[in-house]
Amino acid sequence: MHGFKIHHVLHKKDNTKVEFSPEILSKVQQIIKRYPEGRHKSALLPILHIAQEELGGWLSPAVMDYVASLLSIQPIEVYEVATFYTQFYTQPVGKYVLEICQTATCAACGGEDIMEHLENKLGIKAGETTTDGLFTLKGVECLGGCGYAPVMQVNTEFHEHLTTEKVDALLEELKNNKNADKAKESKWAEKFF
Amino acid sequence: MGRKILLENIDKEGIERFDVYRKHGGYTALEKALKLTPDEVTEEVKKSGMRGRGGAGFPTGMKWSFLDKKSNNPRYLICNADESEPGTFKDRYLIEKLPHLLVEGLIISSYALGVNTCYIYVRGEFKYLIGILNKAICEANANKFLGKNILNTGYSLDIHVHSGAGAYICGEETAQIESLEGKRGNPRIKPPFPALKGLYDCPTVVNNVETLAAVVPIISMGGEEYAKIGTGRSTGTKLISASGHINRPGVYEIEMNISVEEFLMSDEYCGGMKNGKPLKAVIAGGSSVPILPAHLILKTANGENRMMTYESLADGGFATGTMLGSGGFIAYDEDSCIVRNTWNLTRFYHHESCGQCSPCREGTGWMERVLHRLENGEGRMHDIDLLTNISKNIEGNTICPLGDAAAWPVASAIRHFRDEFEFHVKNPGIVKNIKHGSLKKYTV
Amino acid sequence: MPIVTIDNHTIEVPEGTTILEAARKIGGDIVPPTMCYYSKLKGSGGKCRTCLVKVSQGSAKDPRPMPKLVASCSTPVADGMVVQNITSPEVLEARKAIVEFLLINHPLDCPVCDQAGECDLQNLSYEHGANTERYEEDRREYDKVDIGPNIQLHMNRCILCYRCVYTANQIANSRVHGVLYRGDQAEISTYIQNAIDNEFSGNVIDVCPVGALTDKTFRFKSRVWFLKPMNAHRNCTKCSGKVVVWKFGNEIYRVTARKDQFHEVEEFICNDCRYDHKQPEDWTIEGPAKLSKQSVISQNQYGNLKKPSIILPIEHRTEKQE
Numbered sequence: 038m039h040g041f042k043i044h045h046v047l048h049k050k051d052n053t054k055v056e057f058s059p060e061i062l063s064k065v066q067q068i069i070k071r072y073p074e075g076r077h078k079s080a081l082l083p084i085l086h087i088a089q090e091e092l093g094g095w096l097s098p099a100v101m102d103y104v105a106s107l108l109s110i111q112p113i114e115v116y117e118v119a120t121f122y123t124q125f126y127t128q129p130v131g132k133y134v135l136e137i138c139q140t141a142t143c144a145a146c147g148g149e150d151i152m153e154h155l156e157n158k159l160g161i162k163a164g165e166t167t168t169d170g171l172f173t174l175k176g177v178e179c180l181g182g183c184g185y186a187p188v189m190q191v192n193t194e195f196h197e198h199l200t201t202e203k204v205d206a207l208l209e210e211l212k213n214n215k216n217a218d219k220a221k222e223s224k225w226a227e228k229f230f
Numbered sequence: 231m232g233r234k235i236l237l238e239n240i241d242k243e244g245i246e247r248f249d250v251y252r253k254h255g256g257y258t259a260l261e262k263a264l265k266l267t268p269d270e271v272t273e274e275v276k277k278s279g280m281r282g283r284g285g286a287g288f289p290t291g292m293k294w295s296f297l298d299k300k301s302n303n304p305r306y307l308i309c310n311a312d313e314s315e316p317g318t319f320k321d322r323y324l325i326e327k328l329p330h331l332l333v334e335g336l337i338i339s340s341y342a343l344g345v346n347t348c349y350i351y352v353r354g355e356f357k358y359l360i361g362i363l364n365k366a367i368c369e370a371n372a373n374k375f376l377g378k379n380i381l382n383t384g385y386s387l388d389i390h391v392h393s394g395a396g397a398y399i400c401g402e403e404t405a406q407i408e409s410l411e412g413k414r415g416n417p418r419i420k421p422p423f424p425a426l427k428g429l430y431d432c433p434t435v436v437n438n439v440e441t442l443a444a445v446v447p448i449i450s451m452g453g454e455e456y457a458k459i460g461t462g463r464s465t466g467t468k469l470i471s472a473s474g475h476i477n478r479p480g481v482y483e484i485e486m487n488i489s490v491e492e493f494l495m496s497d498e499y500c501g502g503m504k505n506g507k508p509l510k511a512v513i514a515g516g517s518s519v520p521i522l523p524a525h526l527i528l529k530t531a532n533g534e535n536r537m538m539t540y541e542s543l544a545d546g547g548f549a550t551g552t553m554l555g556s557g558g559f560i561a562y563d564e565d566s567c568i569v570r571n572t573w574n575l576t577r578f579y580h581h582e583s584c585g586q587c588s589p590c591r592e593g594t595g596w597m598e599r600v601l602h603r604l605e606n607g608e609g610r611m612h613d614i615d616l617l618t619n620i621s622k623n624i625e626g627n628t629i630c631p632l633g634d635a636a637a638w639p640v641a642s643a644i645r646h647f648r649d650e651f652e653f654h655v656k657n658p659g660i661v662k663n664i665k666h667g668s669l670k671k672y673t674v
Numbered sequence: 675m676p677i678v679t680i681d682n683h684t685i686e687v688p689e690g691t692t693i694l695e696a697a698r699k700i701g702g703d704i705v706p707p708t709m710c711y712y713s714k715l716k717g718s719g720g721k722c723r724t725c726l727v728k729v730s731q732g733s734a735k736d737p738r739p740m741p742k743l744v745a746s747c748s749t750p751v752a753d754g755m756v757v758q759n760i761t762s763p764e765v766l767e768a769r770k771a772i773v774e775f776l777l778i779n780h781p782l783d784c785p786v787c788d789q790a791g792e793c794d795l796q797n798l799s800y801e802h803g804a805n806t807e808r809y810e811e812d813r814r815e816y817d818k819v820d821i822g823p824n825i826q827l828h829m830n831r832c833i834l835c836y837r838c839v840y841t842a843n844q845i846a847n848s849r850v851h852g853v854l855y856r857g858d859q860a861e862i863s864t865y866i867q868n869a870i871d872n873e874f875s876g877n878v879i880d881v882c883p884v885g886a887l888t889d890k891t892f893r894f895k896s897r898v899w900f901l902k903p904m905n906a907h908r909n910c911t912k913c914s915g916k917v918v919v920w921k922f923g924n925e926i927y928r929v930t931a932r933k934d935q936f937h938e939v940e941e942f943i944c945n946d947c948r949y950d951h952k953q954p955e956d957w958t959i960e961g962p963a964k965l966s967k968q969s970v971i972s973q974n975q976y977g978n979l980k981k982p983s984i985i986l987p988i989e990h991r992t993e994k995q996e
């Protein structure tokens with residue numbers, strides 16, 4: 038039977054100082070200006086995306102408090118939002134988050150087998166991260182690519198018509214890439230927001 | 231060959247660029263619209279009879295006429311690009327290939343509604359679309375079709391792209407508004423409706439990507455011409471996302487006058503069932519609509535051909551019909567397990583419930599746990615009626631339609647495939663040993 | 675002004691009045707039960723769905739019935755509207771279902787719960803619940819979260835009515851707790867270790883319809899029906915100072931706000947009055963407090979009603995108040 042215990046980590050207050058670079062900060066200001074005067078809270082989701090990318094790969098309490106201060110809102114307002122949306126990670130994750138669609142069409146076309154294959158291959162269960170910190174495995178709901186099932190998203194990239202061979206090749210590629218500098222994505226915020 | 235209106239130019243090399251789009255007649259509908267009054271534009275949309283393409287099928291012209299134009303507050307248009315309904319992937323396709331078509335549609339629609347700020351709410355997983363849209367918006371701006379004083383008409387409009395972050399419920403219009411305000415995606419309690427009090431408590435219209443893109447051909451050809459395409463109250467063309475056990479999955483533009491059988495079997499569309507296996511069931515309009523067995527999706531209960539139209543798919547009500555919904559067409563072959571599929575969808579709704587109202591918050595989880603047992607050979611006969619009853623208790627009693635969307639797949643699967651549920655109860659040994667990959671709790 | 679008919683009672687109410695408020699004006703059995711709506715908290719309501727009613731005629735202008743049951747607490751009346759509450763079997767059936775939903779993951783730990791005897795969920799299930807339990811799955815259990823020295827949080831009992839969140843926003847004007855996560859994993863918590871501490875924060879205890887938020891300083895934990903609730907007041911610079919003191923003999927066990935017949939506080943009180951004044955000489959006693967008619971204690975329901983099996987048997991001794 039389904040276990041039904043709910044463990045949500047109660048975080049410690051974290052006073053680590055975090056900050057965006059001046060370049061990112063100006064991007065953030067630009068985003069805030071998209072919303073009417075006094076409605077800056079609207080910028081919360083885009084800024085959390087950027088904060089997660091730029092400030093350590095997940096939303097630590099310190100990062101969220103920083104975002105709250107940028108938008109002059111109460112920290113709890115950020116916690117409430119961050120825990121609602123599945124793309125925000127409130128726990129550390131691997132460098133590559135392998136998000137495998139488990140819904141409807143993907144499930145009917147082998148998405149669950151891909152998940153099982155990855156679990157075996159990486160030696161972790163869905164929801165866990167490899168000890169080298171490289172991969173986190175995550176089942177997700179429909180990614181809007183059902184016609185190309187089974188589908189997986191790795192960070193912002195879509196991978197479609199998955200087979201076990203394709204997945205293996207991708208893992209190799211990502212592994213070999215592991216020391217590659219993040220430089221190629223340094224314009225991440227610019228590109229997507 | 232069906233007539234293509236939205237996707238007419240989709241194969242033109244470089245059509246995502248302004249100059250190419252323009253060369254193929256892009257932005258002429260906008261030029262035409264700006265010569266009309268806003269009310270005249272709305273009138274054309276009304277005449278077209280077009281119904282919203284986001285799922286509910288509400289006539290767009292009528293929706294626009296509800297917008298409170300007396301209020302002194304600014305008005306907003308939100309383009310719903312959250313596309314998260316399982317089985318649906320048309321909006322993404324349209325934006326990726328034809329971003330300028332959407333931008334043009336947004337400008338025309340905003341003009342008709344007297345809107346000066348428009349937001350496109352893109353689901354967080356589609357970040358790459360944000361770059362594409364921003365580029366198109368920039369180009370339109372540079373060419374004076376957008377921004378201050380568009381084509382010297384005195385009309386100004388800004389379009390901003392906003393990103394979601396992983397929540398199906400933010401496709402529901404009031405949840406989307408909350409999310410756009412930087413909050414949790416909790417749907418609002420209605421009334422008041424967005425047309426009176428929406429984004430920032432101002433009058434707001436939320437429309438689907440395809441709906442807003444279709445405004446372009448409506449203005450180009452005129453509402454009356456558009457209304458001649460299709461049948462009955464299903465006017466125009468509709469994008470169908472076809473997936474599942476078919477030979478040619480993909481996005482197809484159909485005139486709403488072809489039969490389901492033609493859509494499924496013709497090489498122009500789905501190209502028939504994969505590996506020639508018999509069809510078992512179809513979810514015709516995205517995961518939220520009732521599933522139908524092969525015989526009922528191909529023919530109505532009266533033995534008429536089932537057509538790909540709002541009316542024909544709904545023929546027979548919930549007893550023997552379904553809905554066109556968002557046009558997410560999923561075909562299942564004879565090897566598919568309906569119980570497992572129902573559990574899968576219920577898990578989806580359970581996972582996506584915002585948790586505000588008790589029937590949906592508690593009911594979706596309850597159904598999922600019962601279905602999970604059934605699927606794993608631990609079900610009991612009375613579970614089947616229990617499921618029907620839980621779904622009935624959720625339906626109609628919730629804040630937003632997600633509750634209904636969670637209830638219908640369960641109710642319809644049991645209605646049409648009861649024997650399969652009973653099989654699972656009677657043969658625990660067999661069902662336990664069927665392997666479907668491993669699926670467990672998997673949230674991070 | 676619109677005229678509305680609810681269960682055959684007709685009343686004229688100001689424009690914008692909700693069906694629920696109109697029904698409360700009529701009073702009596704036809705008032706729909708509420709678990710999340712709170713007239714003193716802006717934006718509350720609409721969530722629990724216990725107040726569902728049937729609108730069998732929309733208005734004089736458009737007499738069509740509404741397509742489904744509506745939440746009376748958040749649906750405004752229209753002129754000529756006809757509403758059915760207890761005269762509609764459909765409504766009673768739906769309400770039974772809602773009670774069931776609220777209970778499937780409820781721990782049913784009434785015997786050890788401080789709220790027992792003054793719990794809206796307990797009252798609701800007595801009046802509207804079914805007699806049999808159909809839920810055979812595991813119940814949800816949350817980890818314990820400590821939210822400070824004054825308030826005890828038992829998340830397992832929470833029905834996510836959001837009242838405490840609105841209270842912190844509107845009455846206490848700063849908020850460190852909220853609703854986190856979503857769906858049936860949603861949780862009231864502070865996210866980071868934190869204490870809910872603010873001059874008016876204690877009011878979350880009074881607004882909580884169940885035993886999810888209780889008074890940690892409630893001395894010598896006692897069953898409320900052993901206590902004598904007395905209206906009392908003191909000169910307070912922060913609030914009205916009008917409270918109910920709950921006495922056992924001469925001792926004050928706890929202090930709460932006064933509640934009206936719908937179980938809502940009349941005036942919010944400050945933490946000073948609530949936690950720091952428990953000496954008899956702190957208060958001027960006015961006389962016995964009137965208990966809400968819905969209260970299990972005041973109705974002596976323990977004695978009269980057949981208990982739905984879904985509620986665990988409660989060791990009890992009834993004591994008629996007043």
Ligand SMILES: Cc1cc2nc3c(=O)[nH]c(=O)nc-3n(C[C@H](O)[C@H](O)[C@H](O)COP(=O)(O)O)c2cc1C
Pocket residue numbers: 281282283284285286287288290293310311312313314315398399400401402403404436437438439441442630631632635
């Ligand atoms: C749970 C839920 C999810 C929805 N998701 C979407 C969606 O992803 N995209 C969309 O366009 N409409 C979605 N809708 C429908 C919208 O609420 C709204 O009706 C639609 O955007 C209106 O646009 P239209 O009139 O152009 O169809 C959803 C509705 C519900 C209840």
Ligand code: SF4
Pocket residue numbers: 399416417582583584585586587588590591628629630631632633
């Ligand atoms: S029906 Fe479900 S998703 Fe909609 S408001 Fe209620 S809990 Fe949230």
Ligand code: SF4
Pocket residue numbers: 831832833834835836837838839862878881882883884886887
């Ligand atoms: S803790 Fe109490 S007041 Fe707060 S949401 Fe839960 S039940 Fe409501």
Ligand code: FES
Pocket residue numbers: 138139140141142143144178179180181182183184186188316317318
């Ligand atoms: S079901 Fe996997 S992308 Fe839609």
Ligand code: FES
Pocket residue numbers: 707708709710711719720721722723724725726745746747748
């Ligand atoms: S009291 Fe109306 S929905 Fe809760």
